[in-house]
Amino acid sequence: MENNTHTSKVLIAKSYGPSDVLEFQEITLDTLPQGFARIRVKAAGINPIDARRMTGEFKHAGLPQTFGTEFTGEIIEIADDHSDFKVGDFVLGSGNGFTHATVIDVPVGNLIRRPENIAWEVAGSIAGVAQTATTVLDEIGPINSLLVHGASGGVGSIIVQLARERGITVVGTSSKRNLEYVNSLGAIAVEYGDGLTERIKEVFPNAFDASIDMVGNEQATQVSLEVVKEDGVIGTIAGKPTSSERVVPFWVKRNPQNLQHVVNGIEAGKFTWEIDSTFPFENAAEAYSKILEGHTRGKIVLTF
Missing domain, CATH: 3.90.180.10 (Medium-chain alcohol dehydrogenases, catalytic domain)
Incomplete structure (x- = not known):
């Protein structure tokens, strides 16, 4: 050496x-x-x-x-x-x-x-966002539907794609200018803002198995409480205090195998x-x- x-x-x-x-x-x-x-x-x-x-x-x-x-x-x-x-x-x-x-x-x-x-x-x-996304999905466990608040950002973008790879139906919120991008990732895109709960229910009338908040605002918490089933997981990676004890914070766990999976997907053109x-x-x-x-x-x- x-x-x-x-x-x-x-x-x-x-x-x-x-x-x-x-x-x-x-x-x-x-x-x-x-x-x-x-x-x-x-x-x-x-x-x-x-x-x-x-x-x-x-x-x-x-x-x-x-x-x-x-x-x-x-x-x-x-x-x-x-x-x-x-x-x-x-x-x-x-x-x-x-x-x-x-x-x-x-x-x-x-x-x-x-x-x-x-x-x-x-x-x-x-590395950071890929391992955060896989941590969230692994800890939530097997689900059929997921609501992603802030789906156009770094973690949001890859968690949508990893969830879709697992066969999960995903609804993702974003600003108006990013709706087309979120749709391209495989999610049903919904513009956030006033009336978000109603817009989500229009495209996905059933209760979600889980939600994950990338943004850390009160709207994400309140909407999730309304649309996630009672025994479903409501999670956040934002690291901010929340108004509900139902909201579970997720923290990244380093896992080179999970990171390699995402890198392989990007290299092969499978992941955007x-x-x-x-x-x-x-x-x-x-x-x-x-x-x-x-x-x-x-x-x-x-x-x-």
Whole structure:
């Protein structure tokens, strides 16, 4: 194993607030721990939870804070004599605390290979949302119908497709401009806003087996309480307090096999993967502001 010294430019926030709290910090990385790979990042997705941590709406660690859960890049050092990976391999996966940085250290067990025909910006945006979506479906268990609030976003887009792959009927809500996209994923698309319950019942009059909220607003909670059967699952990944004890929070569980399944589907053209927009790492503040606006179609990605 080579024992090189590497530096990394890391996105941090020393306080909570809008995107102008973000800054870059240059750090020297410690000796690479056993079982880890050092990655030069090529692209990293931004998820709504990153932006909500920036504003302080969601707090799970103290200040200063770092950001990012998914990435793709090139291995520049590895400390695992039994791994099939080597220096120079292109990989993707989940981070070990943060991925919005130029160089990161990641457990080898979090990595899978990046297929050549998957663009960097796509590869860097898969791991977090793919594993979140599969976690939700696995923990809900066998169902026949699912209501997805916020079906056009990163997690929403893939959970619709994974659910349809399992033979589940899906109704997905979105803004008007994303209805056609949600339909193309295999869901019955319904525009959110006033009168949502009635519009959902028009297209799916039966009670749903389950619902999942990607948005985290009160309308999603109240509508789900009205249209999901009494013993059905009402879940959320938004990480926000809810007004009903029936709403179950789901948290991602890392599973490289589930991630590989989604990557294989994207590589084969079976799953659609939409990139809303990309921003150079230096323009991270602009990217974070955009994700807070909502209404994204697919993923917002930082490129390096």
